[in-house]
Amino acid sequence: MNWQAFGIGAAAITTAGFVPQILRGYKTKHLKDLSYAMNGLLCLGMGMWLIYGIARKDTVIIAANIAGIAMNITLIGMKYHYSRTSEKFEKNH
Amino acid sequence: MNWQAFGIGAAAITTAGFVPQILRGYKTKHLKDLSYAMNGLLCLGMGMWLIYGIARKDTVIIAANIAGIAMNITLIGMKYHYSRTSEKFEKNH
Structure with a gap:
């Protein structure tokens, strides 16, 4: 068994x-929950995993965590944006 | 730098x-988003990480992933339960 490949699959x-969480939020424009x-x-x-990966020179850990951080920052930004939009909507209706 | 301890911190x-996602869902009874x-x-x-951890006999990977799986199964169960409850509510009101 090639465990390194298996680990890469798990990380991916x-x-x-x-x-799918980003896509769902984009479709519903709602991430309140x-x-x-x-x-x-x-x-x-x-x-922290990213720093760990850099210290260990482990490309898989570095790549997986950069992607993961980018997606979580996207979700935070979307939630913030949609919460402001729906507030405005509730005020005007 | 003790990188093993740093990795344990990152996993934890x-x-x-x-x-906090479980607590939020429990409080709002709403996980539709x-x-x-x-x-x-x-x-x-x-x-997959759990299998990887077992194969590598790595206790940190095993423990972190058992906890993570348990929490995600809890969230799936909560979302399903709350979606049924709110459906009933909408039918009756």
Whole structure:
């Protein structure tokens, strides 16, 4: 068994997990139920993994965590944007 | 720098990231904006990490992924339960 390839597969699937959440939020324009604290902690934890990967010169860990951080920052930005938009909507209607 | 301890810290924070999401869902009884596909893919990816950890006899990877899978299954169950409850509510009101 090629365990390195298996680890790369595991990292890719875990990272890809955030894609359907971004797509769902983009479609519904609604991410109120998402917790900022979840996305924030995931960013912090993956930031540490990134430093770990750089220190260990491990390309898979570096790539997976850069992608994961980018997707979580995207979700935080989307949630913030949609929360402001729906506030305005509620005020005007 | 003790990189093993740093890695344990990174794993602990990433795993802990799901706790505030569970608490938020429990408080609002509403997880409609969460994507089943996100939690499902995260479970699958962490299941692969768990197998990887068992194969490599790496206790940190094993523990972090068991906890992560448990939390994502909890979120899937909560979302399903709350979606049924709110459906009933909408039918009756």
